[in-house]
Amino acid sequence: MKKINVKKGAVLQRKGDISSRVYLVESGLLRSYTIDEKGKEHIFMFGPEHWLVADSCEPNTPCQLFIDAIEDTIINIALKEDLLKEGPDLNALLRRLNTMQNRIIMLMSxxxxxxxxxxxxxxxxxxxxxxxxxxxxxxxxxxxxxxxxxxxxxxxx
Known part of the structure; x- marks a missing residue:
């Protein structure tokens, strides 16, 4: 993993990028979001300290989400493929999956x-x-x- 400092407002990923990066937030705050055809922003998730933020796009497939820094943030960046080789942090992945599942159910009901x-x-x-x-x-x-x-x-x- 490569550690970098990201300034508030920096865009790490744009919709349509071909990316397989995963961002582990050490300190600060990221968000992932999309913008619809009417220009309305829809926030998919926030990524506070110790959370993983990534688009679930497949390799060589355009991403669906923008990812940016809401605060000055320190992140560790890795390629998805490298993380899977090393063995994923299952607790972090399961927490993210659980959060997303709860969010979808919440939005529906x-x-x-x-x-x-x-x-x-x-x-x-x-x-x-x-x-x-x-x-x-x-x-x-x-x-x-x-x-x-x-x-x-x-x-x-």
């Missing part, structure tokens, strides 16, 4: 309040680290809907 509460549980420290616009994008709701959810939850306390 939960209301905005439940999604926000799940976000807070999954990413307890990220809410202070990213703009609420990004949180809304991740949840699949508008920033105004997120504001209403946060307001309603504050009234419940």
């Amino acid at each position: 939960s209301n905005a309040k439940e999604r926000y509460e799940h976000f807070i549980k999954t990413y307890p420290n990220i809410i202070q680290r990213v703009p609420l616009k990004m949180v809304a994008s991740y949840l699949g709701i508008t920033p105004e809907a997120l504001s209403r959810v946060r307001h309603d939850l504050s009234l419940e306390k």
